[in-house]
Amino acid sequence: MNAPTHQESPYQRLGREAGICQLVERFYERMDTLPEAKRIRDLHAADLTPMVEKLSVFLAGWMGGPQRYRERFGRVIIPAAHEPFSIGTEERDQWLLCMRHALESLPAEEELIEQLMESFGQMADMCRTRED
Numbered sequence: 001m002n003a004p005t006h007q008e009s010p011y012q013r014l015g016r017e018a019g020i021c022q023l024v025e026r027f028y029e030r031m032d033t034l035p036e037a038k039r040i041r042d043l044h045a046a047d048l049t050p051m052v053e054k055l056s057v058f059l060a061g062w063m064g065g066p067q068r069y070r071e072r073f074g075r076v077i078i079p080a081a082h083e084p085f086s087i088g089t090e091e092r093d094q095w096l097l098c099m100r101h102a103l104e105s106l107p108a109e110e111e112l113i114e115q116l117m118e119s120f121g122q123m124a125d126m127c128r129t130r131e132d
């Protein structure tokens with residue numbers, strides 16, 4: 001049997017819009033409840049519902065699906081969008097922890113999870129706004 005070639009995008013492999021929406025819902029659920037994520041929870045608005053929609057639409061495009069963020073919410077440059085917040089390595093790692101928990105709660109392949117965590121790690125690192 002041939003090894004899987006994974007010509008599918010991460011968007012397809014996660015289950016398209018529905019899978020990504022589930023990932024993002026679980027991500028903010030973790031952020032809302034994990035005591036280890038309290039610092040980043042406090043940076044966000046009380047109501048996380050608008051962020052579920054924003055991050056889902058953003059990640060769909062980022063993972064190789066339809067690019068709808070701009071038409072829905074306007075132009076975004078992710079590191080620049082984080083300039084108003086105080087984000088150091090601790091906040092970065094809290095964000096990544098919530099994302100790992102959320103990914104691991106899905107029926108996703110381990111290899112895909114590691115590949116996505118690598119890319120999230122790079123993006124999250126660019127969102128830091130202060131030296132520790």
Ligand code: HEM
Pocket residue numbers: 040043044045051054055058073076078081082085087091092093095120123124125127128
């Ligand atoms: C490094 C750790 C991060 C922290 C602490 C953080 C925190 C935040 C906060 C506080 C907001 C505003 C939320 C609100 O309005 O209630 C936000 C917005 C956003 N974040 Fe992050 N974030 C991080 C990393 C990331 C990463 C890695 C991505 C993408 C892969 C991302 C995507 C977004 C998007 C799309 C928005 C909405 C931007 C806008 O509408 O202007 N964030 N983030």
